Amino acid sequence: MSDLEPFRIETRAWLEENCPAEMRKPMRSEDDACWGGRNAKFSCEAQKVWMDRMGAKGWTAPEWPSEYGGGGLSHEQAKILKEEMSAIKARSPLMSFGIWMLGPALLKYGTEEQKKHYLPQITRGEIRWCQGYSEPGAGSDLASLQTRCDDKGDHFEITGQKVWTSYADRADWIFCLVRTDREASKHLGISFILFDMESEGVSTKPITLISGRSPFCETFFDQVKVPKENLVGTLNKGWDIAKYLLTHERAMIGDAGDGGVGGRSIGQIAVDSLGSDAQGKLADSALRADLARAEIDGWSFMLTMERMKDEAKAGQGIGARSSMLKYYGTELNKRRYELLMASKGHAALEWEGEASRDGELPRMWLRTKANSIEGGTSEVQLNIISKRILGLPAS
Amino acid sequence: MALVLNEEEQMLRDAAKGFLSEKAPVGALRKLRDDDDPLGWSRDLWSQMADMGWAGILVPEEYGGIDYGMVGAGLIAQEMGRNLTASPFISTALMAVTALREGSVEQKEKWLPGIAEGKTIIAMAVDEGVKHDPAKTALSAVAHGNGYRLNGEKSYIIDGFDADALIVAARTSGEAGDEAGISLFIVEKDAVGMSSSRTKLLDARNYAHSEFTDVDVAGDALIGTLDDGFALLERVLNVGRVGLAAEMLGASEQSFDMTMDYIKERKQFGTRVGAFQGLQHRAAHLYSEIELVKSAVLKALQMFADAPEMSGAGAALAKAKAGEVAILAANEAVQMHGGIGMTDEYDIGFYMKRVRAAQELLGDYAFQANRLAVLRGF
Numbered sequence: 032m033s034d035l036e037p038f039r040i041e042t043r044a045w046l047e048e049n050c051p052a053e054m055r056k057p058m059r060s061e062d063d064a065c066w067g068g069r070n071a072k073f074s075c076e077a078q079k080v081w082m083d084r085m086g087a088k089g090w091t092a093p094e095w096p097s098e099y100g101g102g103g104l105s106h107e108q109a110k111i112l113k114e115e116m117s118a119i120k121a122r123s124p125l126m127s128f129g130i131w132m133l134g135p136a137l138l139k140y141g142t143e144e145q146k147k148h149y150l151p152q153i154t155r156g157e158i159r160w161c162q163g164y165s166e167p168g169a170g171s172d173l174a175s176l177q178t179r180c181d182d183k184g185d186h187f188e189i190t191g192q193k194v195w196t197s198y199a200d201r202a203d204w205i206f207c208l209v210r211t212d213r214e215a216s217k218h219l220g221i222s223f224i225l226f227d228m229e230s231e232g233v234s235t236k237p238i239t240l241i242s243g244r245s246p247f248c249e250t251f252f253d254q255v256k257v258p259k260e261n262l263v264g265t266l267n268k269g270w271d272i273a274k275y276l277l278t279h280e281r282a283m284i285g286d287a288g289d290g291g292v293g294g295r296s297i298g299q300i301a302v303d304s305l306g307s308d309a310q311g312k313l314a315d316s317a318l319r320a321d322l323a324r325a326e327i328d329g330w331s332f333m334l335t336m337e338r339m340k341d342e343a344k345a346g347q348g349i350g351a352r353s354s355m356l357k358y359y360g361t362e363l364n365k366r367r368y369e370l371l372m373a374s375k376g377h378a379a380l381e382w383e384g385e386a387s388r389d390g391e392l393p394r395m396w397l398r399t400k401a402n403s404i405e406g407g408t409s410e411v412q413l414n415i416i417s418k419r420i421l422g423l424p425a426s
Numbered sequence: 427m428a429l430v431l432n433e434e435e436q437m438l439r440d441a442a443k444g445f446l447s448e449k450a451p452v453g454a455l456r457k458l459r460d461d462d463d464p465l466g467w468s469r470d471l472w473s474q475m476a477d478m479g480w481a482g483i484l485v486p487e488e489y490g491g492i493d494y495g496m497v498g499a500g501l502i503a504q505e506m507g508r509n510l511t512a513s514p515f516i517s518t519a520l521m522a523v524t525a526l527r528e529g530s531v532e533q534k535e536k537w538l539p540g541i542a543e544g545k546t547i548i549a550m551a552v553d554e555g556v557k558h559d560p561a562k563t564a565l566s567a568v569a570h571g572n573g574y575r576l577n578g579e580k581s582y583i584i585d586g587f588d589a590d591a592l593i594v595a596a597r598t599s600g601e602a603g604d605e606a607g608i609s610l611f612i613v614e615k616d617a618v619g620m621s622s623s624r625t626k627l628l629d630a631r632n633y634a635h636s637e638f639t640d641v642d643v644a645g646d647a648l649i650g651t652l653d654d655g656f657a658l659l660e661r662v663l664n665v666g667r668v669g670l671a672a673e674m675l676g677a678s679e680q681s682f683d684m685t686m687d688y689i690k691e692r693k694q695f696g697t698r699v700g701a702f703q704g705l706q707h708r709a710a711h712l713y714s715e716i717e718l719v720k721s722a723v724l725k726a727l728q729m730f731a732d733a734p735e736m737s738g739a740g741a742a743l744a745k746a747k748a749g750e751v752a753i754l755a756a757n758e759a760v761q762m763h764g765g766i767g768m769t770d771e772y773d774i775g776f777y778m779k780r781v782r783a784a785q786e787l788l789g790d791y792a793f794q795a796n797r798l799a800v801l802r803g804f
Contacts, residue, residue, distance in 0.1 A: 298804030313804045323795035326802060331747050334721035338429035345430045355714045414703070416710035421686055423709065426701040 038108055042115050049084045050121045051077035057120070060388060061244075064126050067156025069203045085124035086155035092130050095138065100151030106344060128197065129153035129160040133206045135279050136223070136272050140264040149225070161202035161228070163193040163250060164273070171411050173208075174217045174270060178252065180209035180224065187224065187262070189255040190232075195405065199235040199248035202228055212267050223269035226257045242397035243382075243390075278349070280406045281357035297329075297367055298322045301374035318373055325363070325370055332363055351419035358412035361402035368396040427728050429721060431501075438498050441478070442505040449474065450511035452773045458512060459630035465588055466624075466632035467512040475513060476544025484523040484665075489538035491523075496665065500672040500727040507676025510780055512631055514547050516669040517585035522548035524665045525593050525610060528658050529649045533612065537591070548612070549589040550662060551580035551636060558789045560595060560659055561605050565638060567596035574598075574611060574648070576619075576641040584666075584787060586634030587624040590615050593662075594638075598653050605656040610649040617641050629776075629783040664741035667788045668726045671741075671748035674784050675719050678748070678755040681777040682716060685709075685759045692764075705762060712758055715751045722747045739801045746794035749785030756781050 054077055058064060065071075065078050073079045085091050088102060093109040095101020104112065134153055137146055152158040169176040178191025189209055199205070204227055212220030228235075232255040237245035264272050295303075298313065301322055306314050313319040336356065339349050349356075371392060372379040379396075381387035403409040417423045431439065450471055458466055475481060483499045485491020499520055506515060518541055526537055526548075540546030552560050565578025576596055586592060591614045600607030613620060619641040625633040650658045686709065689700035699705060726744035729737045756778035760767035767774050785791065 296802050296804070298799055298802050302804045307804070310800075311803065312800070319799060319804065320792070320795065322804060323799040326798060327743060327746050327750075327795060328718065330743055331718040331722040334429065334725045335718050338721045338724065341428040341430045345428070352717070355710075355717055358710075359714045359718070410707070413707040413710040416713055417703075417706035421706075421709055421713060422690070423686070423706050424690060424698045424701040426697070426703060 035107055035111060039111050039115065042112055043118075045088075046115055046119060046121060049081075050116075050119060051080055053077040054081040054122045054124075055120050056122075058122060060391065063122070065122075065124065065156070066126050066159055066198070066201070068159025068201065069157070070201070071156070071159070081122070082124045082156045089154055091125045091127070091156065092134060092150075092154045095134065095150065095154065099138075099146050100154035125156045127153060127156065127160070128162055128202075129158065132162060132276050132279055133160050133225075136206070136276050137263065139275060140223070140272050144260070145263065158203045159198075159201065161196050161199045161205050161250075163196055163199075163205045163207035165195045166192060167194050171408050173273070173407075174221065176208055176210060176221065178207070178209045179213070180211050180222060180257075182211075183256075186259060187257045189224075189226070189252045189257055191252050193250040193252075194238075195247045196235070196250040197247055199228070199250045200237055204228060205233075205250070206263075208269055208273055211269075215267065218270045220267055221269040221273065222266050223263045223272040224257060225261045225263060226255065230255050230257070232256075240397070241400070242394040244394060244398070246398075277407060278353045281353040281412070296326060297370055297374065298326055300371065304374050304376070304378075318370075322370055322374075325366055328363055329367065332359055335359075351415055354407070354412040354415040355420075357406060358403075358409050358416070361399075362409060364402050365399045368399045372396050427732050429724055429728075431497075431724075435497060435501060438494075439501040439505065442480075442502045443508070445475075445478070446505045446509045446511050450506075450509055450513070452510045452776055455510045455512050455630060455776060456773075464624070466630060467514060467585070471511075472513050473544045475515070476542065480515065481519050481544040482523075482538075482542030483519055484527070485519075485538050485542040486527070486534075489534055490542035491538065496520075496668065496730040497724075497727045500668060500723060503669045503672035504676035504679075504723075507673035507678075508680040510677065510776055514549070514585040514589075514632075516666055516673070517549045518547050518589075520669045521550045521584075521662050521666045522593055524662045525550070525649055525658065526612075528661075529612075530646065532646065533649060537612075540590075546591075547585060547589045548591045548593060549583050549586040549634070550666070551583045551586060551592040551594045551613075552659070552663070553582050554578070554580060558787065558793060560608070560663060561656070562602050563595045563597050563608050564602040565594065565596050567594075567598050567609060567611060567643075570642060573642060573644040573646075576611065576613065576638045576643065579635070579637050581635045582625065582627075582787070583622075583634040583636060585632045586636060587622060587632050588615075589634070592620075592636065593649065595655065595659055600653075607653050608659060609652050609655040610659060611643055611647045612649055613638075613641060613643055613647065617643065627783055629780040631780075631783070660738060663788055664737055665730070667741040667745040667794075668723065668730075668737075670784045670787060671719075671723050671726065671744035674748040674752035674781050675716070675723050677777050677781050677784070678716050678719065678752045681755050681759040681774060682712060684774060685762050689762055699762075708758060709762075712751075712755060715754060719744075719748045719751045739798060742789075742794040742797040742801070745785075745789060746791050746798065749781075749791050749794075752781035753785060 053075055062074055065082050067082060089097055089100055090102045093102035093104045093112050097103035130153055137149055166176050180187050180189045206225050208221055209224055210220050211222040232253040234251045235248040238247045239245050302313050308314055343349050379392050382390040479492040480502055482491030483494045486493050523541060526533055554564055567574040567576045591612050594611050594613050596609055596611055597607055598609040619639045620636060622634045622636040625635050627633055689705055692699050722744045726740035729740040759774050760778055763774055766772050
């Protein structure tokens, strides 16, 4: 018995006792995802119970130190927790930009007070965060952002506009990149700051996407007063934090999609939909070849994610290779959804009605088109690989 | 198991890198080709590799080997791919040894020590048609006296020319296309009725075509079980497939490195061509693809010991992905080199030719993709 076996047994027993039955069923739609926050909407009581219990144990952020509300688990223990959760098909207790993005930045750049104040609220799902990065004139060229943040003596004052702010209309607080020095070169005058979305002067406007959904907003700041202690890291050094976070975001977007939907391979989904010949092979042989290619690339990519994690654990940082994961993972996800659409034929086009759950598949398919744009376009990732990994000359 | 090399494996890889780049670089293959070497590989070099334990890398210690396993074998194959080293490593040290490990004690005693010493070469004779398809084995073996009588032909036998023996996939019952009814026999070089000739392929390596006319072998030439040899044959082929995948990974890495070096230096329109985004994005894409191959190959190598029940799927994955990317890498290498990439004087063409052969051998992309789809239930 390995040293970790007692932990596994304990974890299994705890999950068995504490994970409500409803939270062991696959999510039916985006509404089943739990985001927490001051104005949290729970689709059922079990969702709240599950978030609260996991939050109290710090297992919403298993590897964060326990003094900041995390689980204090080692990487190996966190892996076991993940395995045991997936064994009972437990849903994620909390979706959170606070856990995925702000937390890692605060752990690295935050003051002790900031960590003690913000991190436990994040792990317990009390505060829902959004990210204020892109602006109308600063997309791929993020560092040219113009939202101004002026020093008014005892406070900062922020005026400007952000765009593509995920769920800004539902978030409680924002972590934001702002320009604090307009004279410096573009990378050197940026700061990273936190503030309450209920502050006077903040307004949001959802953007309706081609999927018909509105996960993103335009966000406006009109002379928003922000306390000085809300600055994270050094004034004018926010770009370092932004780069650090983008690395996290890229690895996360690349990680999306597990090769299938609900644990079935896309090839099997196609067989369910289109039927097979006497040997069990998909009847449409041209589609079958495309599916096999996607399976090969999907499996190889999944192994690459695994290898990068193992290498990181063995001390070799991922570094700019996160751009490779982001590029390949998002392009692959787009291919997968193209194949899912083909596999479901005309039924994949249904936009409304119970059978299609109001067009869940086509809306997801459309959503994947943003994968290779958000968090740095595929072309930006290829530029980063060329420059930072391959050392190709600048043009 | 973690998808990283341990210290011992890294040492083995570094040793292989050092030895092969010094003793068996592309120039050595070029010389074998230009000299029209009858064997297509160097016995002296193979003997040195045997001294380092490579010929016996899968041979049990009691038969003179080091029994190191497939991960180490793959690292050597990868370095051979970087240097395009010609040797009977995959045919004999990997495939034939895998077959013989399932043989009788007498067969092991007779053959394995010689292989480990680098003196004995044994090749797998499987294919008969223009595409790899082991179930289609038609060469017949029928009971005759105390043994079997073989009739038929085998082609594109990897390192089969001048080999000391062939391990022949033969049909002992059923019909071509059936997986059941295939048996493996070891047939020695001087067997009466067997004639072999060398087939020259574009990669200048050793391949044989062998004809069997009433070739009689004794009963103890059978390896494994009569009529039930397909599972063993598949295991042998999977070892070969992953060996070739590792070789193609090394070839992809090397041709990619050569290409990056070239486009960083070559100037046109007053600038280094590597500064053009048109080339940069293709290079970055190819880099990403090679990263995927590394993961697939390492996992497939680990599976032989860690998850043998998955090794068929792993081999299909690795061979398919490595073959696809090796072809892409070779094509991009020639294109990005421009005119000089088309010249025989420049080495890049050797990579293009070798990976074209390697991706076809033991099943090309479509073959492996089909296998994987069947295993995945579609």
